[in-house]
Amino acid sequence: MLRHIARRLGSLHGQQIFNGLKGISPDQLLSKEIHRHLQSSLETISPISTTSLWPFSSQPRDFSQPNSSWSPEMRKVYDDYIGLCDTDSENGEKQKGPWRKLPSYNRSIKYATAGIHLSKLIQAKARLFTRNVKDQGATFEYVVFVNKEEKRCVCVFQAGHLLEGAPGHVHGGAIATIIDTVTGTLAGFLSGPIMTANLNIDYRSPMPLGSVVLIHSALDRIERKKTYITCKVTSTDESKLYTEATALFVSIGVGHLFGSRN
Numbered sequence: 001m002l003r004h005i006a007r008r009l010g011s012l013h014g015q016q017i018f019n020g021l022k023g024i025s026p027d028q029l030l031s032k033e034i035h036r037h038l039q040s041s042l043e044t045i046s047p048i049s050t051t052s053l054w055p056f057s058s059q060p061r062d063f064s065q066p067n068s069s070w071s072p073e074m075r076k077v078y079d080d081y082i083g084l085c086d087t088d089s090e091n092g093e094k095q096k097g098p099w100r101k102l103p104s105y106n107r108s109i110k111y112a113t114a115g116i117h118l119s120k121l122i123q124a125k126a127r128l129f130t131r132n133v134k135d136q137g138a139t140f141e142y143v144v145f146v147n148k149e150e151k152r153c154v155c156v157f158q159a160g161h162l163l164e165g166a167p168g169h170v171h172g173g174a175i176a177t178i179i180d181t182v183t184g185t186l187a188g189f190l191s192g193p194i195m196t197a198n199l200n201i202d203y204r205s206p207m208p209l210g211s212v213v214l215i216h217s218a219l220d221r222i223e224r225k226k227t228y229i230t231c232k233v234t235s236t237d238e239s240k241l242y243t244e245a246t247a248l249f250v251s252i253g254v255g256h257l258f259g260s261r262n
């Protein structure tokens with residue numbers, strides 16, 4: 001079964017996992033041995049900072065590209081950060097910038113289900129929570145820029161009209177969702193595969209629907225398997241504080257995703 005899973009992962013990562021499975025007899029497939037093989041195979045896989053985790057297509061759609069729903073404010077902040085990313089100079093040389101825009105896809109690996117077999121229907125329809133509404137601008141419009149050297153990231157987030165909680169304002173759960181996403185993206189970028197263990201949020205000011213805000217996340221510390229991230233949500237000029245948060249992410253082995261705690 002796991003050999004089949006590795007094949008279905010396809011492309012780069014699946015092939016690397018599959019190579020790690022060669023020579024394993026069928027009765028070993030569900031043993032602890034398999035988790036060790038998967039783990040050592042995954043150790044050869046580049047972290048998400050260098051390659052995409054997308055296993056289905058060589059050209060997935062990046063949902064964090066500008067679209068017509070973006071307000072001028074969203075577009076301006078995006079352009080400002082793009083200006084701080086790597087650029088190609090006129091003579092064709094790459095100029096290093098401190099920031100990097102991360103791509104954002106709307107699906108993840110469908111077999112990573114902690115051992116629960118998903119129906120074909122769910123496999124086909126599963127989508128990332130923050131990217132599952134087709135109507136552009138209706139929910140989460142966001143793009144994450146990461147600064148590897150400073151171990152921090154900034155997300156430019158435009159909160160759509162379907163995220164209403166208190167009248168005219170963004171739902172606290174939607175704010176928690178985008179904070180979990182951004183802090184989790186940074187933790188994953190720095191520490192590899194993680195899951196959220198704890199998220200503490202202080203809501204300081206109500207956020208009007210349609211707002212464009214910055215979500216600043218930074219590494220606090222790493223202790224063994226634990227990656228602690230701090231987070232502040234502000235207006236784009238940083239004069240107004242909307243939300244503060246701290247998050248703990250725990251590193252997981254591939255066995256955690258495939259149904260064991262190894």
Ligand SMILES: CCCCCCCCCC(=O)SCCNC(=O)CCNC(=O)[C@H](O)C(C)(C)COP(=O)(O)OP(=O)(O)OC[C@H]1O[C@@H](n2cnc3c(N)ncnc32)[C@H](O)[C@@H]1OP(=O)(O)O
Nearest residue numbers: 108180181184185195196197198224225226248250252261
């Ligand atoms: C592509 C787009 C990407 C977007 C990013 C999305 C990020 C979003 C990520 C999520 O939302 S994940 C979904 C929500 N999270 C979960 O469903 C996690 C469910 N919980 C678990 O699977 C496990 O409890 C968990 C992985 C969090 C911890 O696993 P273990 O309990 O096996 O951990 P372990 O026992 O090895 O503990 C490791 C350390 O973490 C500590 N720890 C674990 N859970 C903790 C907790 N809740 N609070 C504080 N400390 C905790 C634990 O005490 C220990 O500390 P020490 O190293 O000091 O001994």
